[in-house]
Every structure is written in C-alpha cells, then in structure tokens.
Amino acid sequence: MNDVYVIGAGIHPFGRHEGKTGLDLGVDATKLAVEDSGIAWEDVEAAFGGSSASGNADAVLPRMGLTGIQFINVANGCATGGSSVLSAYWAIKAGEFETALAVGFDKHPRGSFNPDPVRYGLPQWYGETGMMLTTQFFAMKIQRYMHDYGISTKSLAKVAAKAYDQRSVDAIYVLQPIGGRGRPDPGV
Amino acid sequence: MKDDIFISAERGKARIVAGKHRQTGQVVFPRPQGAEEDDFQRIELPPSGTLWTYTVQRIPPKNPPFAGVNSPEDYQPYAVGYIQFGDQVMIEGRIAGDPDSLEIGMRMDSVTLSFPTPDGAEMTTYAFAPANGRRS
Numbered sequence: 001m002n003d004v005y006v007i008g009a010g011i012h013p014f015g016r017h018e019g020k021t022g023l024d025l026g027v028d029a030t031k032l033a034v035e036d037s038g039i040a041w042e043d044v045e046a047a048f049g050g051s052s053a054s055g056n057a058d059a060v061l062p063r064m065g066l067t068g069i070q071f072i073n074v075a076n077g078c079a080t081g082g083s084s085v086l087s088a089y090w091a092i093k094a095g096e097f098e099t100a101l102a103v104g105f106d107k108h109p110r111g112s113f114n115p116d117p118v119r120y121g122l123p124q125w126y127g128e129t130g131m132m133l134t135t136q137f138f139a140m141k142i143q144r145y146m147h148d149y150g151i152s153t154k155s156l157a158k159v160a161a162k163a164y165d166q167r168s169v170d171a172i173y174v175l176q177p178i179g180g181r182g183r184p185d186p187g188v
Numbered sequence: 189m190k191d192d193i194f195i196s197a198e199r200g201k202a203r204i205v206a207g208k209h210r211q212t213g214q215v216v217f218p219r220p221q222g223a224e225e226d227d228f229q230r231i232e233l234p235p236s237g238t239l240w241t242y243t244v245q246r247i248p249p250k251n252p253p254f255a256g257v258n259s260p261e262d263y264q265p266y267a268v269g270y271i272q273f274g275d276q277v278m279i280e281g282r283i284a285g286d287p288d289s290l291e292i293g294m295r296m297d298s299v300t301l302s303f304p305t306p307d308g309a310e311m312t313t314y315a316f317a318p319a320n321g322r323r324s
Contacts, residue, residue: 112247123193124253128255129256129303129313130245130254130282135247136245139243140242140243140270144292147292
C-alpha cells in the first residue's frame with residue numbers, strides 16, 4: 001500500500017459569481033490546485049469529481065486538456081467532495097496511480113433544495129407534507145446530539161460562526177501521509 | 189396516503205400503519221408496496237410514542253415537492269420530528285401545535301393534520317401532538 005499525500009490544493013472563493021458557470025469555478029480551482037502542486041496537468045493520472053447542479057464534473061477535462069486520463073463522476077450528495085477525495089486516496093493507496101485529482105463544484109439557486117422524493121426511493125407525500133429538506137434533517141440530527149451531549153445553542157453558534165468565516169474554508173493541507181488505520185485523516 | 193399510511197381515529201387521533209416483516213419481525217414505515225409488499229404484514233402502531241428529536245421548518249420549502257402554502261407573505265412555519273415507538277421503529281412526521289412546548293422525550297400522540305394548499309384546498313396527513321396537550 002502506498003502512502004498518500006496531498007501535494008496541492010486550490011479553491012474558488014465561495015459566493016454568488018454572476019457570469020461564471022459552476023464549471024468555471026471548478027476549472028479555476030483545478031488550475032490553482034495543479035499550480036500549487038508543482039506538477040504539470042499532463043502528470044495527473046486519474047481524476048474523480050462531482051457536481052449536483054452544474055452538470056457532469058468530467059467537463060473539467062476538455063478545459064484542462066485532453067490527456068486521456070479517466071475521470072470518474074462521483075454523485076454522493078453533500079459528501080460528493082469528500083467521496084471524490086476518498087476515491088483518489090484509495091486509487092493511489094492501491095498503487096494504481098501515482099497522482100490523482102479530486103474536484104467538486106456547484107452553483108445553486110437561492111432557497112431550499114427541492115429534490116423529487118421518488119428519485120430517492122421516497123413516497124411523493126414525503127415531499128408534499130414538507131419533510132424533504134436537507135437542512136431540516138441536519139437540524140433534527142444536531143438537536144438530538146445537543147440533547148445527548150449537553151451542547152448549548154451558544155456552542156453551536158460558535159461552530160457556525162467559524163464555518164461561515166471564509167478564512168476557515170481556504171484550502172489547507174499538510175505534507176504528511178493521510179490515512180492511518182485505513183481511514184483518511186478528518187483534519188485534512 | 190390515507191389508509192395505506194395512517195387511519196383516522198376518534199377526536200382527531202390517528203393510527204400509523206406500518207409493515208412487519210413476516211420472517212424477521214422488523215417493522216418498517218411506510219409499509220413496502222409492490223414487489224416487497226407480500227413480505228410484510230400490515231400492522232397498526234400503538235397510538236403514542238416519544239419525541240426523539242424535532243426542529244421547526246422556518247424557511248419555506250419549494251413547490252414542488254411541497255404542497256402547502258409557501259409564499260413569503262402567507263407561509264406558516266411548522267414543526268417536524270421523529271417519534272420513537274418502543275424499540276420497533278421511529279417515524280418522521282409533522283408536529284401539530286406550538287413548537288415552543290416541545291421537549292425531547294415527551295409523550296406524543298398520533299393525530300391527523302390538515303394544512304392549506306395554494307389552490308384553497310387542503311391536504312390531510314398524519315402528524316404527532318404532545319399527549320394530553322392542547323392542539324392548534
């Protein structure tokens with residue numbers, strides 16, 4: 001099993017960017033990541049990525065250059081970015097590739113998501129009665145967690161404030177192997 | 189959804205209809221339809237359970253899939269939660285009444301709830317309400 005390193009990272013600023021498609025944001029981030037890594041795009045051997053509302057993430061390939069590598073589109077909801085990183089990590093760890101790109105991007109309209117319940121194996125009434133909402137699900141989860149572990153609303157607010165602080169979402173990485181006991185380091 | 193999902197009882201109460209696997213005894217909701225239907229026996233859950241978690245939907249959901257009134261002027265926030273029925277199953281549902289009165293662990297009755305739709309009609313669903321409490 002190979003050790004796996006994050007050798008470069010790039011991020012497009014969060015926000016509403018008129019005149020740019022979701023794909024544009026992804027291409028910008030990819031270029032920054034490749035530049036940061038110090039290797040050439042031609043040296044990237046595999047790619048994984050996803051987008052929920054901005055098309056197929058493999059559309060990054062022709063914009064970066066058709067080098068003949070495989071791009072596996074990943075679709076795993078909010079976890080698409082993490083699943084893409086995990087896929088790249090596994091591919092390199094297994095020794096199949098030396099280098100890989102993981103990329104995720106999106107642009108959403110304002111307001112809540114409105115997925116079709118049937119596409120999720122759920123009855124239509126689940127959406128009609130007002131239960132098909134991502135944030136609602138997470139709110140209920142944290143409500144129980146706060147109850148079980150005695151977490152105050154003030155503590156939750158501090159976590160939210162940290163998450164909304166743009167400085168904390170800037171790309172960070174460390175030049176040490178990710179993983180250990182078969183799991184990627186959640187801090188990376 | 190009525191009868192397949194819930195049945196009405198007296199005084200606005202309801203009983204949730206679930207499926208019990210004929211071999212394993214596992215209880216699932218909603219009761220599977222189609223190919224798996226025959227594997228599950230139709231059962232009615234006890235009339236009440238306990239509140240496992242909840243939240244209040246303050247942001248209007250989009251239509252579709254939401255069938256209720258969601259215009260910024262007329263939208264009415266509503267509570268939703270998970271109700272635990274013994275160690276059998278947890279059911280997610282709308283919660284009738286005042287969200288400020290909710291506490292995790294409190295006893296909740298299965299009830300029916302009607303809410304207005306933009307065309308002036310209304311949709312009736314199962315919901316939960318604090319046991320012996322006032323309902324809106």
